[in-house]
Amino acid sequence: MGKRGWTDEASEILCVGEGFRLSDVDPDGHPGYDGEKNNGEDDLAEGMEALSELQERLYAASRTGTATDSILLVLQAMDTAGKGGIVRHVVGGVDPQGVSLAAFKVPTKEEREHDFLWRIEKHLPDPGFIGVFDRSHYEDVLVGKVRELASADEIERRYGAINEFEAQVAASGTRIIKVMLHISPDEQKERLRERLDRPDKHWKYNPGDVDERMLWDDYMAAYQTVFERTSTEAAPWYAVPANRKWYARLAVYELLLAALEDIDPQWPEADFDVEVEKERLAAS
Ligand code: AMP
Ligand code: MG
Secondary structure, three states, rough: OOOOOOOOOHHHHHEEOOOOEEEEEOOOOOOOEEOOOHHHHHHHHHHHHHHHHHHHHHHHHHHHHHOOOOEEEEEEEOOOOHHHHHHHOOHHOOOOOOEEEEEOOOHHHHHOOOOOOOOHHHOOOOOOOEEEOOOOEEEEEEEHHHHOOHHHHHHHHHHHHHHHHHHHHHHOEEEEEEEEEEHHHHHHHHHHHHHHOOOOHHHHHOHHHHHHOOOOHHHHHHHHHHHHHOOOOOOOOEEEEOOOHHHHHHHHHHHHHHHHHHHHHHHHHHEEEEEEHHHHHHHO
């Protein structure tokens, strides 16, 4: 029995390894977690303090210490899968000062004139930061492949380029956590319908989402290839069932917590004499 409601480490259960098939993952599931929605929400709320303290240590250690560690959380998913909810409810629980968030949209004209990793590199987290990518360089082998935005040779080249790039990023001190939030097409339909039903959600609706939705199987095949080609030791993929928002949030929380615990950042020591300062302060 693991901590709280977990029967196993989320990082082990959800990690994409040899022989992984996305089609075997049940988007409705809550693997490794022995609880229901109310338990999951309570566990997330209670756990936030631990995440927040570790994040503050990570940040502090990089400011005054010599630590160079950082974290990069890459979020990929079909529309409505809940990337925004992860950002708001999980990452949102820590001090925003130590978070750098980048959302990658359709590349601009300038971005298209460069290699696909050009715009990505600029947003890598500095030491001490938790970087979050809302979409990423993986779009270039997902929508890029499904929509044939580049030649087959170029798409093929990109998997290797991504692995090389991520290995370098990891070697420089960044823990990379790649998460695919996996929803079912029926759940997406329901969520898109809700967006249409609610005027306060219309801004989130994009007619193009329906076009991409019609290519669901092609996207799942492209994700499967991404997993096979780019889930590495330096930068593993995690496939997170996401029909239940509470589970996806709790699972990503666990992945972040495990990475921070593994870094084990320490409060930096004062570079001044604390006793002397206490005396000076008292006398002032
Ligand atoms: P959203 O994240 O839902 O606001 O939408 C961003 C849109 O930008 C999605 O439809 C992505 O597929 C698209 N996008 C992001 N990166 C790329 C890329 N490299 N090439 C083409 N489309 C992209
Ligand atoms: Mg969208």
